[in-house]
Amino acid sequence: MQDELIRADQSRSPEDRPRSERSRTDCPVLLSSRLVMRAPHEEDIDALAHLANNANIATMVSRMPHPYTAKDAADFVRRAKVGEIGKCVYAITRMENGEFMGCCGLEPQADEKTLEMGYWLGEPYWNKGYTTEAAHALIDMAFRTRDIDQIDARCRVTNIASRRVIQKCGFQLQGSGMVGSLALGGMVPVEWYRLDRKTWVSLRSWGDMR
Numbered sequence: 001m002q003d004e005l006i007r008a009d010q011s012r013s014p015e016d017r018p019r020s021e022r023s024r025t026d027c028p029v030l031l032s033s034r035l036v037m038r039a040p041h042e043e044d045i046d047a048l049a050h051l052a053n054n055a056n057i058a059t060m061v062s063r064m065p066h067p068y069t070a071k072d073a074a075d076f077v078r079r080a081k082v083g084e085i086g087k088c089v090y091a092i093t094r095m096e097n098g099e100f101m102g103c104c105g106l107e108p109q110a111d112e113k114t115l116e117m118g119y120w121l122g123e124p125y126w127n128k129g130y131t132t133e134a135a136h137a138l139i140d141m142a143f144r145t146r147d148i149d150q151i152d153a154r155c156r157v158t159n160i161a162s163r164r165v166i167q168k169c170g171f172q173l174q175g176s177g178m179v180g181s182l183a184l185g186g187m188v189p190v191e192w193y194r195l196d197r198k199t200w201v202s203l204r205s206w207g208d209m210r
Contacts, residue, residue, distance in 0.1 A: 026145070027088035030137040035130065037090040037137060040077045040103065044091050047100035049073035051122030058183035060159050061120050066183035088141075092121065092134045101125045104134050106142055106151075113149040115142055119165075131165045139169060143200050150196040154179065157189045170203045171195045 030037040040048070049070040052058070058066035065072055080089040086107035093100055104119035117138060121131045142151055153171055155162035171193035178187040 027090070028141070028145075030090065030141055031095070032133050032137045034095055035133055035137070036093045036095050036098070037104070037134060038093065040080045040089060040091040042074075042077060044100045045070060045073045045077060048076065048103075051100070051102065051124075052120075054123055055183070056123060057120050059181065060156050060162065061118070061183075062179050063182050064120070086118070087115065088138075090134075090138070092119075092130065101130060102134075104138055106138065109152070113147075114152055115146065115148055116152045116154070117142075118153075126161065131161075132168050135165055135169050139195065139200065140204075143197055148197070150194050153193045153195075154190045155193075157191055163191065166193045169195060170199055172199070
């Protein structure tokens with residue numbers, strides 16, 4: 001009976017399988033010229049807690065608490081592993097030495113044809129093009145492997161660097177609104193951007209966008 005159950009589960013489509021199993025098989029390791037993007041590991045907890053415990057980051061990311069402790073980091077890794085946080089959550093690491101630098105991910109939206117992209121990078125790695133490089137890899141994977149029409153991204157109106165990343169990736173401004181900030185304990189104004197599949201196809205030569 002156990003063998004039959006295993007065979008039956010393996011025969012199901014990816015979308016019919018439990019989320020934790022889908023998260024392992026649907027989110028491949030991503031490589032770019034300088035980065036390796038893979039699932040968060042327990043070994044990342046210390047670096048994650050150190051980098052994320054920064055008000056300059058937490059106040060720009062809606063669901064990051066501040067202060068950010070090792071307990072928060074361990075809980076994040078656990079939730080990412082079982083698929084409780086979005087569809088694909090990646091640790092952004094440096095290819096040359098495996099150094100943990102930050103996180104990015106994709107979260108399905110209610111219409112099932114839209115994903116929302118989120119990301120953050122530790123402050124020591126800012127202004128070096130790493131975030132744009134990670135976003136390009138994530139976007140390419142999403143459009144190539146998912147039956148989606150568009151990807152959304154949001155940033156605080158005061159976050160000039162994040163807006164620049166979003167625009168470099170070809171997203172177009174759709175509007176503005178308010179979202180909750182866990183670190184600030186209230187609502188903050190954000191801009192909403194969208195990249196549709198047609199635009200992505202026309203901009204697939206990312207080198208022209210940098």
